[in-house]
Amino acid sequence: MTVETSLEELLRRLALNDESAVESALHISLSNSSVSGLDAKASALVRLAGLIGVRSSAASYEWGVSAALAAGATDAEVVGVLLAVAPVVGTPRVTCASAAIARALGHDLDLPEWIDQS
Numbered sequence: 001m002t003v004e005t006s007l008e009e010l011l012r013r014l015a016l017n018d019e020s021a022v023e024s025a026l027h028i029s030l031s032n033s034s035v036s037g038l039d040a041k042a043s044a045l046v047r048l049a050g051l052i053g054v055r056s057s058a059a060s061y062e063w064g065v066s067a068a069l070a071a072g073a074t075d076a077e078v079v080g081v082l083l084a085v086a087p088v089v090g091t092p093r094v095t096c097a098s099a100a101i102a103r104a105l106g107h108d109l110d111l112p113e114w115i116d117q118s
Contacts, residue, residue, distance in 0.1 A: 016059050041077075044068040049081050051097075053089045058100040065104035075105050 013021035048064040086094045
């Protein structure tokens with residue numbers, strides 16, 4: 001594999017928010033909640049709130065929602081996070097996150113094409 005090919009593969013994996021690629025490239029653990037003192041579910045929901053706050057990519061929302069569900073969160077709790085952060089991050093960020101989070105939960109909102117659904 002050439003350097004260009006391996007860089008391209010790394011970029012592809014990072015763009016897809018491949019957890020192992022992110023952890024390897026940044027030398028961090030994305031699933032270590034022991035530092036915070038929170039249980040796994042609370043930690044995953046807080047991380048999802050952070051993703052909403054920084055207006056993440058659809059791949060990051062997919063990762064965040066999947067991690068929260070795997071940690072025992074319900075669909076209602078995931079949507080609750082979206083509503084809880086709205087007063088802090090503002091409705092534009094919540095609007096941007098809603099479609100991606102809905103897709104990550106397996107819902108098709110049948111939105112018009114002009115709405116940014118990335």
